[in-house]
Amino acid sequence: MPILTDAEKTKLVRIMNDHIPHTASLGIELHSVVGEELTFKMPYRKELVGDAEAGTFHGGALTVLLDHTLGMSTVCGDSMLPSVTPTLDLRIDHLGIAPPRVDIYATAKVYKATRKLIFVEGVAYYDSKDNPIARATGSWVRVADVDLTWMLGAVQQ
Amino acid sequence: MTLADVIHQAPSADTLKLWLTKVPYACYLGIRAELHNNEILFILPKDKKLIGNPSLPALHGGVVGAFMEQAAAFHLIAKMEQPSLPKIINFSLDYLRPARLRDTYASCKLTRQGRFIANVSVTSWQEHIDKPNAIARAHFLIPEIKQQEK
Secondary structure, three states: OOOOOHHHHHHHHHHHHHOOHHHHHHOOEEEEEEOOEEEEEEOOOHHHEEEOOOOEEOHHHHHHHHHHHHHHHHHHOOOOOOOOOOEEEEEEEEOOOOOOOOOEEEEEEEEEEOOOEEEEEEEEEOOOOOOOOEEEEEEEEOOOOOOOOHHHHHHHO | OOHHHHOOOOOOHHHHHHHHHOOHHHHHHOOEEEEEOOEEEEEEOOOHHHEEEOOOOEEOHHHHHHHHHHHHHHHHHHHOOOOOOOEEEEEEEEEOOOOEOOOEEEEEEEEEEOOOEEEEEEEEEOOOOOOEEEEEEEEEEOOOOOHHHO
């Protein structure tokens, strides 16, 4: 049985996301939580462009979106309580370029969790996640048994 | 003039500044570059909008990655004999320490440049280069130089 329902995960991810100045400034917003799979949306903005002529996203903006999505997906893993998890490493393969002026999505999921480590994979895409423009894998460290579900209670009151 | 037009100018403090103005996302992050003894120092000035962890506070890890990726690309262009716009293939980032809310620096090394592929390593730090916040390796695809440009 999952520790948290999709609705609780959604609430927790939204609370955490809303307190991060950088993702707020980029307009990165929660799209969906389905089981262990988390999806964020990064709306097209001209400040996020890398190639001014082509109007396409900067690779670094994808790095932010993927780092954020993979990192937040650690909250959605069903085998452990959500905790404080700094990033150990992240690798991104750039598989293609999205057309100009489209919104980008990133979906991620924990594929293995141990007592100390969480391994995550994810993709970034614009039309279908079966046709990703980037693929990422990374590992996160569980530094402390800080159960973040207290945030849910703090909001409910 | 586009970025592709201005990369042919020899790298100097002024041309690096010009290159950065051509990349909207680099402008948004506020990235600057300086030349010290012919080596490029990239700077990500302290900015509250870059915070990823407000309780420390620390910069968003993804921003540090984005900064390092941009540094790697411009370092490569600056070292190319025939500059062209490289395409990122992949990027591998190791986080070593949280980046605090202060100026962040990056320097790069062109580890290997072949005909089609370049390997650039990047170190990012805040207080001292010997205490890096993150290290990264980027692979770039180098577009073939067209015949008439040779």
